[in-house]
Amino acid sequence: MTSYISCNDPEAFFRIIEKQARHYPVEATRITGKEENLCGLFLFRKGLSRPERQKALGRVLKMAAAEPERAPEEGDDPICHVPKTLGEDSCQVTTEERAQLFSFLKRESN
Amino acid sequence: MNKSNTGNASPKIICISSGKGGVGKTSIAINLAAALAKNSRKVLLIDGDLGLANVDVALGINVRHTIRETVEQGRDPLSLLIEIMPGFHVLPASSGVPEMANLSHEEQVFLANTLEDTIDQFDYVLVDSAAGIGESVLWFNDWSQENIIILSPDPTSMTDAYALIKILHSRYGKKRFNLVINSVKSKKEGREVFEGIKAVLKRFLKIEPDFLGSLPVDNHVVKAIRNQKPFLITYPDSRASIAITEIADRI
Numbered sequence: 001m002t003s004y005i006s007c008n009d010p011e012a013f014f015r016i017i018e019k020q021a022r023h024y025p026v027e028a029t030r031i032t033g034k035e036e037n038l039c040g041l042f043l044f045r046k047g048l049s050r051p052e053r054q055k056a057l058g059r060v061l062k063m064a065a066a067e068p069e070r071a072p073e074e075g076d077d078p079i080c081h082v083p084k085t086l087g088e089d090s091c092q093v094t095t096e097e098r099a100q101l102f103s104f105l106k107r108e109s110n
Numbered sequence: 111m112n113k114s115n116t117g118n119a120s121p122k123i124i125c126i127s128s129g130k131g132g133v134g135k136t137s138i139a140i141n142l143a144a145a146l147a148k149n150s151r152k153v154l155l156i157d158g159d160l161g162l163a164n165v166d167v168a169l170g171i172n173v174r175h176t177i178r179e180t181v182e183q184g185r186d187p188l189s190l191l192i193e194i195m196p197g198f199h200v201l202p203a204s205s206g207v208p209e210m211a212n213l214s215h216e217e218q219v220f221l222a223n224t225l226e227d228t229i230d231q232f233d234y235v236l237v238d239s240a241a242g243i244g245e246s247v248l249w250f251n252d253w254s255q256e257n258i259i260i261l262s263p264d265p266t267s268m269t270d271a272y273a274l275i276k277i278l279h280s281r282y283g284k285k286r287f288n289l290v291i292n293s294v295k296s297k298k299e300g301r302e303v304f305e306g307i308k309a310v311l312k313r314f315l316k317i318e319p320d321f322l323g324s325l326p327v328d329n330h331v332v333k334a335i336r337n338q339k340p341f342l343i344t345y346p347d348s349r350a351s352i353a354i355t356e357i358a359d360r361i
């Protein structure tokens with residue numbers, strides 16, 4: 001069993017993401033609130049054109065605007081929630097995967 | 111793994127793990143570090159088995175201060191380094207300290223920042239990770255730019271290596287994996303095991319792993335651990351030494 005890192009310090013998490021982003025062709029932009037506290041991050045693929053970036057931001061704003069109506073109907077999830085399919089079990093090795101790993105091994109020993 | 115690392119650029123951080131225990135991570139990490147140092151590279155080997163350290167034992171070094179003091183007291187990791195041979199330093203961990211195997215989130219962040227301030231002077235940073243898929247294993251793998259996965263030609267080792275890769279891919283977005291097949295009877299067997307797991311990775315995860323090479327079953331590996339010296343140094347002409355040198359040339 002692997003556990004997710006559990007943590008109640010979202011700012012620390014943002015800083016980790018920001019750090020990891022340096023290893024990828026992405027730009028992380030801080031979204032700060034009052035007194036410079038870190039509210040979130042925008043992550044963009046590097047090399048996006050200005051219009052592409054504006055279009056993407058436009059979508060986020062639209063989603064944010066629709067949020068007050070959406071939430072009561074569909075539940076309280078934040079607008080950019082992690083897809084539900086990414087649950088704890090999504091990494092479990094399936095029987096099909098095992099079967100293929102083992103089929104190769106059986107061929108080996110013959 | 112593409113170009114070798116020389117000089118000024120920031121160090122290449124490579125995590126060595128396997129899922130299953132006892133497949134040769136520590137032996138390979140130590141000798142890879144020695145091989146790189148022999149090639150005039152500056153290497154730091156971090157004992158990533160934070161709660162059950164092994165690197166110090168395998169190298170016969172007497173450790174007084176460990177990475178635990180960095181985590182708990184903020185001690186400068188540079189003051190903990192032990193030189194094994196010119197160009198090869200070890201950052202030792204503690205043994206029998208379960209808390210160290212389960213660092214809190216804040217401790218992980220602190221350790222990452224501290225290590226990043228320390229490693230500039232090296233060309234390579236190798237992490238000998240713990241067995242299993244615990245938090246520290248995943249964390250060190252995530253922190254590293256390159257991931258070497260060790261497996262042997264046996265079903266449990268192959269399954270565990272596959273499971274580890276699957277987790278690192280689906281949870282951490284890792285795509286590049288460098289495989290070393292240890293304890294093979296022949297190079298041919300090493301290649302076949304690699305092709306076997308590669309087929310499964312390609313089909314189910316759409317990942318194409320890289321083959322770094324294989325290491326033969328070689329009694330010099332066992333003897334070297336007992337002598338507490340890298341086999342590359344004590345038995346430079348052994349088959350294991352020749353194989354590890356080839357692997358070092360590829361990273």
Ligand SMILES: Nc1ncnc2c1ncn2[C@@H]1O[C@H](COP(=O)(O)OP(=O)(O)OP(=O)(O)O)[C@@H](O)[C@H]1O
Nearest residue numbers: 131132133134135136137241293326327328331332
């Ligand atoms: N190629 C090899 N030929 C012969 N013996 C080997 C070989 N590789 C490893 N061994 C032996 O297997 C044992 C385990 O090796 P090692 O300690 O390097 O594994 P490990 O993966 O680090 O283990 P752990 O998961 O406990 O940290 C040692 O006794 C070592 O000498």
Ligand SMILES: [Mg+2]
Nearest residue numbers: 135136159164
């Ligand atoms: Mg070990």
